Amino acid sequence: MTLTRRDFIKSALASTVAAQGLTLFPAGKVFAADTQTIPHASHYGPFNAIVKEGVLIGVQPLTDIDPFPTKMLLEGILSRTYSDTRVKYPMVRKSYLENPLGDHKPHLRGKEPFVRVDWNTAMAMVSTAIANTIAKHGNQAIFSSSYGGWSHAGLMRPQTLQGRFFNLVGGQSACSGDYSAGASEVILPHIIGDMEVYSPQTAWQVIEDNTELMLLVGCDPYKTNRIEFRVADHAMHKHWQAFAKKGIKFVSINPQQTQTDKAMASEMINIRPNTDVALFTAMSYHIYKSDLYDKAYLDKYTVGFKQYLDYLKGTADNTAKTPEWAEAITGVSAKQIRELAEEVVKKRTQICAGWSLQRAQHGEMIHWAIINFAAMAGKIGKPGEGAGFSWHYGNGGMPQSGKKMPAGLSQGRNPITARCPVVLISEMLNNPGSNYTRNGQTLTFPDAKLIYNAGNNLLSHQQNTNELIQALNNNVETIINQDPWWCASSVYADIVLPSTTTLERNDISSGGTYSNNKIYAMKQVLEPVGESWNDYEIFSALAKIFNVQQQFTQGKTFMQHLKDAYAASDASDSFDSFWDKGVTHLSTPKAATDWVRHRDFYLDPIKHPLHTPSGKIELYSEQIKSYQLPDCPPMPEWIPPAEWLGNAKPEQVHVLSPHPWMRLHSQMANADVNSYESVDGRQFALINKDDAAQRGIKGGDLIEVYNDRGALLAGAKIADNVMPGVIYIHEGAWLQLDNKGRCNSGSINMLTSARPSSGLSQGTSANTCLASFKKCLDPESPNKAYQPPKIEIPKTPFDISSLGLAAALKSIKSVKQQTQSKGEKIFYHACTMCHSAPNPADHSYKQWQGITRSMFPRAGLNPDEQAEVLKFLKQHAKQ
Numbered sequence: 089m090t091l092t093r094r095d096f097i098k099s100a101l102a103s104t105v106a107a108q109g110l111t112l113f114p115a116g117k118v119f120a121a122d123t124q125t126i127p128h129a130s131h132y133g134p135f136n137a138i139v140k141e142g143v144l145i146g147v148q149p150l151t152d153i154d155p156f157p158t159k160m161l162l163e164g165i166l167s168r169t170y171s172d173t174r175v176k177y178p179m180v181r182k183s184y185l186e187n188p189l190g191d192h193k194p195h196l197r198g199k200e201p202f203v204r205v206d207w208n209t210a211m212a213m214v215s216t217a218i219a220n221t222i223a224k225h226g227n228q229a230i231f232s233s234s235y236g237g238w239s240h241a242g243l244m245r246p247q248t249l250q251g252r253f254f255n256l257v258g259g260q261s262a263c264s265g266d267y268s269a270g271a272s273e274v275i276l277p278h279i280i281g282d283m284e285v286y287s288p289q290t291a292w293q294v295i296e297d298n299t300e301l302m303l304l305v306g307c308d309p310y311k312t313n314r315i316e317f318r319v320a321d322h323a324m325h326k327h328w329q330a331f332a333k334k335g336i337k338f339v340s341i342n343p344q345q346t347q348t349d350k351a352m353a354s355e356m357i358n359i360r361p362n363t364d365v366a367l368f369t370a371m372s373y374h375i376y377k378s379d380l381y382d383k384a385y386l387d388k389y390t391v392g393f394k395q396y397l398d399y400l401k402g403t404a405d406n407t408a409k410t411p412e413w414a415e416a417i418t419g420v421s422a423k424q425i426r427e428l429a430e431e432v433v434k435k436r437t438q439i440c441a442g443w444s445l446q447r448a449q450h451g452e453m454i455h456w457a458i459i460n461f462a463a464m465a466g467k468i469g470k471p472g473e474g475a476g477f478s479w480h481y482g483n484g485g486m487p488q489s490g491k492k493m494p495a496g497l498s499q500g501r502n503p504i505t506a507r508c509p510v511v512l513i514s515e516m517l518n519n520p521g522s523n524y525t526r527n528g529q530t531l532t533f534p535d536a537k538l539i540y541n542a543g544n545n546l547l548s549h550q551q552n553t554n555e556l557i558q559a560l561n562n563n564v565e566t567i568i569n570q571d572p573w574w575c576a577s578s579v580y581a582d583i584v585l586p587s588t589t590t591l592e593r594n595d596i597s598s599g600g601t602y603s604n605n606k607i608y609a610m611k612q613v614l615e616p617v618g619e620s621w622n623d624y625e626i627f628s629a630l631a632k633i634f635n636v637q638q639q640f641t642q643g644k645t646f647m648q649h650l651k652d653a654y655a656a657s658d659a660s661d662s663f664d665s666f667w668d669k670g671v672t673h674l675s676t677p678k679a680a681t682d683w684v685r686h687r688d689f690y691l692d693p694i695k696h697p698l699h700t701p702s703g704k705i706e707l708y709s710e711q712i713k714s715y716q717l718p719d720c721p722p723m724p725e726w727i728p729p730a731e732w733l734g735n736a737k738p739e740q741v742h743v744l745s746p747h748p749w750m751r752l753h754s755q756m757a758n759a760d761v762n763s764y765e766s767v768d769g770r771q772f773a774l775i776n777k778d779d780a781a782q783r784g785i786k787g788g789d790l791i792e793v794y795n796d797r798g799a800l801l802a803g804a805k806i807a808d809n810v811m812p813g814v815i816y817i818h819e820g821a822w823l824q825l826d827n828k829g830r831c832n833s834g835s836i837n838m839l840t841s842a843r844p845s846s847g848l849s850q851g852t853s854a855n856t857c858l859a860s861f862k863k864c865l866d867p868e869s870p871n872k873a874y875q876p877p878k879i880e881i882p883k884t885p886f887d888i889s890s891l892g893l894a895a896a897l898k899s900i901k902s903v904k905q906q907t908q909s910k911g912e913k914i915f916y917h918a919c920t921m922c923h924s925a926p927n928p929a930d931h932s933y934k935q936w937q938g939i940t941r942s943m944f945p946r947a948g949l950n951p952d953e954q955a956e957v958l959k960f961l962k963q964h965a966k967q
């Protein structure tokens with residue numbers, strides 16, 4: 089039996105569950121007849137939802153698939169489902185509702201109450217805003233801030249559905265790049281012919297059999313593999329434990345000792361943030377000077393050594409890049425630099441670098457500097473050796489099945505080509521129509537008047553919150569946010585559309601990112617909470633209003649879309665059997681366990697050239713040189729960032745904002761498990777004991793962290809595993825500004841800058857950030873970020889006819905629906921499995937050939953499909 093929503097809210101069971109937070113059910117537990125176990129899956133792992141009288145009462149892990157379920161799965165999912173922070177009804181900001189067509193006082197966003205409305209009113213208001221914006225400013229004025237977004241693990245991702253709807257009504261301006269690896273994904277195709285950051289890694293078994301040294305560089309897979317873009321299964325642990333048992337040595341270059349370091353007993357090399365380029369440059373210099381470098385390898389597999397050597401020797405700048413030179417920059421002793429360089433050369437070494445390093449100004453340089461060093465050491469392409477940039481993501485190292493997984497609905501082609509690199513959103517809003525560069529192209533910002541944000545938390549994840557709020561309030565007429573919760577982006581929106589969570593509808597997912605060896609049913613577990621609609625319902629309803637519903641739904645039911653997606657996959661189980669069991673497994677060929685990154689190239693560089701201009705590893709890039717960028721040189725050079733310990737004032741520290749252990753960004757911040765990330769209800773800051781003592785701060789104290797851009801309050805946590813001069817504030821706390829404009833919740837982006845990495849990639853530089861901190865003696869209240877805003881219930885219903893929706897809809901020109909080639913269709917369809925569909929013009933055709941070599945196996949495309957996609961990319965690639 090399922091309760092109606094109304095019954096549920098009243099039910100005693102619901103309040104008991106909400107109060108207790110959790111009932112934990114061990115794997116394999118058998119339940120009484122009145123209790124259902126319903127299979128579902130999430131970023132945090134697969135599970136059985138335990139349901140009684142229509143109420144979720146717990147989550148049971150599937151330990152045969154995931155032997156290491158996290159508390160985010162076991163406790164967080166339940167706790168956040170029934171949290172007070174659910175948006176239960178459509179909401180409109182008070183002044184917006186009072187004057188939706190005129191001055192609705194954008195400066196009151198985030199400050200005034202919301203008014204509950206019914207769905208008719210909400211949809212009429214959203215449609216009017218969209219239609220008026222298109223009629224007045226064109227489709228380019230609709231901006232999708234959904235760069236991809238981590239919403240959920242299913243096929244029906246809000247970002248894709250949003251693109252599908254808007255593309256049917258003339259398109260929307262969109263984001264380019266992502267926050268994750270924005271710098272490397274642009275530079276590395278020039279250097280090594282693939283993005284590398286989203287590419288499979290040498291298989292675990294090869295590491296176990298061959299590797300002697302694993303060199304972790306800002307890489308913490310024990311943390312970052314706790315979740316997956318699709319469904320986590322934590323399969324790495326068995327293998328990493330085997331690495332340790334085998335006696336593989338771990339060395340970790342990092343300002344902090346991580347959980348991975350603890351588990352692997354890594355030898356630590358604490359380094360000043362943002363200075364790794366200097367370290368690897370000096371290691372390259374040292375192996376040159378001591379004649380330990382591999383000349384034959386350089387001749388055969390690389391270009392540009394001559395120019396790079398000039399840089400190492402200091403021919404032009406009179407500075408030899410010696411270990412002593414690097415010691416002064418990095419804080420790592422010259423002796424240690426020499427020893428490390430020699431050890432790496434002499435041992436079979438796999439370098440594993442994370443992405444935080446390149447989330448920095450000049451972020452393009454670091455992975456490149458590592459590649460140059462690894463090439464000089466003669467490592468790339470050999471079993472158990474080389475440089476990899478995805479060991480910490482998607483279970484990197486897991487053998488690939490190459491099987492086709494179900495894919496979501498296609499967005500289709502976006503008729504609007506205007507894009508904004510994610511970190512430049514405030515810049516775009518403040519300078520509509522102005523130019524910027526990206527990957528050698530000069531492009532133009534759209535003039536965004538309406539922002540539609542679905543399934544990503546812009547106000548939390550975007551750098552420099554104060555600048556963003558100003559830019560939004562000065563330039564954007566309407567902000568629509570679609571989310572199950574009162575996250576920061578909901579609180580700062582004009583119209584909030586409550587979407588269900590995946591628990592309240594059906595879906596399908598698969599896992600893992602590279603392995604593609606399982607397909608999961610995400611069955612509906614509950615009735616929608618409050619009056620929330622699922623994302624598909626919301627966009628179908630909009631499509632109906634805009635008269636494109638038939639194209640949006642293709643006349644299919646929701647369940648038919650899922651069945652078709654499953655049928656198009658390589659699963660051999662029937663849909664009914666799969667749906668019944670909740671999971672189906674796909675086999676992985678034996679050869680996948682022997683896979684070595686860049687082995688083909690290493691064995692035969694003529695037959696298997698890289699997709700760079702030279703076909704080789706480019707230690708120096710003529711292509712990058714031709715772009716003539718003042719902030720992105722043609723080889724990996726150490727360039728001091730605008731903010732680092734080398735130019736900090738005595739009272740300042742470097743602030744890093746790594747990803748949280750017990751959250752997925754801002755997700756789970758409203759769940760019980762966030763207590764792990766908090767001190768007294770606020771985000772904690774990890775502080776070295778000496779830095780704390782100097783400022784008279786003890787563990788548990790409230791501190792204020794501040795710089796020119798903003799301020800936040802956080803709880804002090806004294807750490808013995810963080811180097812002096814560096815503090816850690818995990819990204820993803822929700823937002824609550826006090827009367828002094830400080831974030832009372834500890835949201836890190838109050839402090840970060842939206843300065844891009846460089847004119848090449850325009851990636852984020854969140855980790856280039858200095859700030860001061862002191863004990864806070866004047867908090868105004870406890871943290872209220874995890875409470876819903878003030879909500880009013882109107883006495884009289886809103887008069888929808890006053891909006892003039894019919895006239896607004898009539899004033900938009902009809903849109904000619906596009907016909908897509910076979911290859912284009914496959915491209916946009918398969919890309920729904922990733923962050924977002926990239927623009928074919930982002931890369932040259934040659935680069936696409938390299939990039940698709942990693943992507944095709946992940947998408948499970950057969951040779952004919954691959955040929956069609958390549959044909960499409962050839963026509964539309966960057967010239």
Ligand SMILES: Nc1nc2c(c(=O)[nH]1)N[C@H]1C(S)=C(S)[C@@H](COP(=O)(O)OP(=O)(O)OC[C@H]3O[C@@H](n4cnc5c(=O)[nH]c(N)nc54)[C@H](O)[C@@H]3O)O[C@H]1N2
Nearest residue numbers: 268306312341342361362442443444746747748751752753
């Ligand atoms: N649990 C959990 N896992 C996640 C996520 C999450 O939110 N929670 N998010 C996922 C996403 S979207 C992404 S993009 C990835 C992010 O993956 P990463 O970007 O690799 O992760 P971070 O946590 O930012 O940083 C990892 C390590 O880099 C170190 N570090 C920072 N700056 C420097 C530096 O200048 N030099 C050196 N040597 N080390 C440095 C930090 O101390 C930290 O230990 O993680 C994914 N996994």
Ligand SMILES: Nc1nc2c(c(=O)[nH]1)N[C@H]1C(S)=C(S)[C@@H](COP(=O)(O)OP(=O)(O)OC[C@H]3O[C@@H](n4cnc5c(=O)[nH]c(N)nc54)[C@H](O)[C@@H]3O)O[C@H]1N2
Nearest residue numbers: 237238239246267268543544545549570745753754755854
């Ligand atoms: N300072 C700093 N900032 C950073 C980073 C950093 O390292 N430092 N990391 C950056 C990186 S790498 C990333 S990837 C971004 C992450 O940024 P986001 O992708 O914005 O991260 P999430 O917090 O996971 O946001 C997902 C949102 O989707 C919502 N959601 C969940 N399920 C559903 C659903 O079914 N439907 C709808 N409509 N919504 C749903 C959630 O409630 C949440 O608000 O942050 C970036 N910001």
Ligand SMILES: [Mo]
Nearest residue numbers: 266267268269
């Ligand atoms: Mo990310």
